[in-house]
Amino acid sequence: MTKFINPGLAPTSRRNVLRGSLLAGAAAVSGAGAFAARRTPQPLKADAVSRNLHKAAADGATESTAKPADLSGYTRVKQELVAPPFAPEHEQVATGGPKIIEITMVTEERLMVVDEDTGASVWALTYNGSVPGPLIICHEGDMVELTLRNPESSMMEHNIDFHASTGALGGGGLTHVYPGEECVLRWKATKPGCFTYHCAPGGAMIPYHVTHGMNGAIMVLPRDGLKDAEGNPLRYDSIAYIGEQDYYLPMDENGDYKSYDAAGDDYADSLEAMRTLVPTHQVFNGAVGALTGENALKAKVGETVLMVHNSCNVDSRPHLIGGHGNYVWESSFTDQPLTGMETWFVRGGSAAAAMYTFEQPGVYAYVNHNLIIGAMLGGTAHFVVEGEWDNNLMEQVVAPRPFAT
Numbered sequence: 001m002t003k004f005i006n007p008g009l010a011p012t013s014r015r016n017v018l019r020g021s022l023l024a025g026a027a028a029v030s031g032a033g034a035f036a037a038r039r040t041p042q043p044l045k046a047d048a049v050s051r052n053l054h055k056a057a058a059d060g061a062t063e064s065t066a067k068p069a070d071l072s073g074y075t076r077v078k079q080e081l082v083a084p085p086f087a088p089e090h091e092q093v094a095t096g097g098p099k100i101i102e103i104t105m106v107t108e109e110r111l112m113v114v115d116e117d118t119g120a121s122v123w124a125l126t127y128n129g130s131v132p133g134p135l136i137i138c139h140e141g142d143m144v145e146l147t148l149r150n151p152e153s154s155m156m157e158h159n160i161d162f163h164a165s166t167g168a169l170g171g172g173g174l175t176h177v178y179p180g181e182e183c184v185l186r187w188k189a190t191k192p193g194c195f196t197y198h199c200a201p202g203g204a205m206i207p208y209h210v211t212h213g214m215n216g217a218i219m220v221l222p223r224d225g226l227k228d229a230e231g232n233p234l235r236y237d238s239i240a241y242i243g244e245q246d247y248y249l250p251m252d253e254n255g256d257y258k259s260y261d262a263a264g265d266d267y268a269d270s271l272e273a274m275r276t277l278v279p280t281h282q283v284f285n286g287a288v289g290a291l292t293g294e295n296a297l298k299a300k301v302g303e304t305v306l307m308v309h310n311s312c313n314v315d316s317r318p319h320l321i322g323g324h325g326n327y328v329w330e331s332s333f334t335d336q337p338l339t340g341m342e343t344w345f346v347r348g349g350s351a352a353a354a355m356y357t358f359e360q361p362g363v364y365a366y367v368n369h370n371l372i373i374g375a376m377l378g379g380t381a382h383f384v385v386e387g388e389w390d391n392n393l394m395e396q397v398v399a400p401r402p403f404a405t
């Protein structure tokens with residue numbers, strides 16, 4: 001099966017990427033086909049319809065006689081994207097007029113260790129090499145101009161659907177790049193808030209790419225920055241960008257995680273694992289422990305952190321153990337933030353932001369408070385906070401000791 005799906009194609013060209021479609025076809029014949037024999041054939045039909053949707057979506061935009069965009073008044077700036085959990089340099093309050101923010105993302109397919117303890121690994125499909133893809137930040141009214149590059153060495157076709165954008169499947173219909181191709185998409189950020197973006201090449205390839213890491217977030221700030229319900233400005237000292245990733249890693253008959261030679265080789269096995277809807281791992285920032293121990297997030301007492309949480313495929317309930325969501329935006333930044341939240345909600349297929357000012361030093365765990373996911377599947381990050389302990393807020397009056405009955 002593996003051989004059939006990966007016929008050992010050399011570094012690719014446009015021809016072999018039909019491999020993306022080829023893979024889908026192969027799965028229809030092998031993996032998915034096997035399902036079809038046991039179940040109704042409807043999913044295959046749905047897959048085929050969805051696979052071609054992006055082409056239809058592209059027609060509307062590319063064949064129209066619409067006027068060119070009015071770019072007068074915009075200033076061009078480049079945004080250097082950085083790897084998570086960090087955020088690119090940005091202004092919290094926009095200065096000057098609207099901008100065209102130029103960014104570049106490269107679709108990188110790379111073998112990543114998901115869990116060192118078990119050796120579980122995945123041929124991750126990524127934007128710029130990281131899971132999640134980099135955080136993009138702009139202001140409402142800005143244009144985002146993305147150059148999307150798919151290296152010649154890739155095995156698969158990719159694209160991008162920005163939930164923050166309007167039209168053509170979020171840009172998915174206009175950004176299909178085969179290995180060796182690039183494209184440029186410009187769209188206007190009209191909705192302030194945090195939004196997910198993800199690869200959506202069509203059909204079952206959509207969840208396959210998304211559950212192999214190909215998703216991230218963009219934060220569209222109001223031009224005058226974040227505010228509380230009374231309109232008072234809210235500012236942060238740093239951003240912690242957290243991407244929740246569900247993986248469905250295939251196992252062999254002994255329960256050991258399988259390994260593969262190249263991206264895409266796990267396609268049929270992965271589809272089978274994905275159909276269970278039960279992730280083998282649900283981690284923050286690509287791997288178990290990516291944000292704990294020596295990789296923990298850092299802060300100081302008195303500092304305000306904005307936690308931007310992306311969850312492209314599964315619902316999540318972030319909770320900061322020992323702290324709170326002082327202000328939480330589950331929806332638009334123009335909505336009044338929720339306040340004093342113990343646990344908040346990130347709908348699968350979205351991103352949300354929570355703001356907290358640390359009041360005590362120590363280690364805080366930021367978890368998915370489905371604690372099975374948080375403690376057993378990898379959905380945990382740590383904040384290590386420096387500063388002076390405040391006994392007014394908490395004090396160990398009596399340390400644990402035996403008591404007389």
Ligand SMILES: [Cu+2]
Nearest residue numbers: 158199209214
């Ligand atoms: Cu992709």
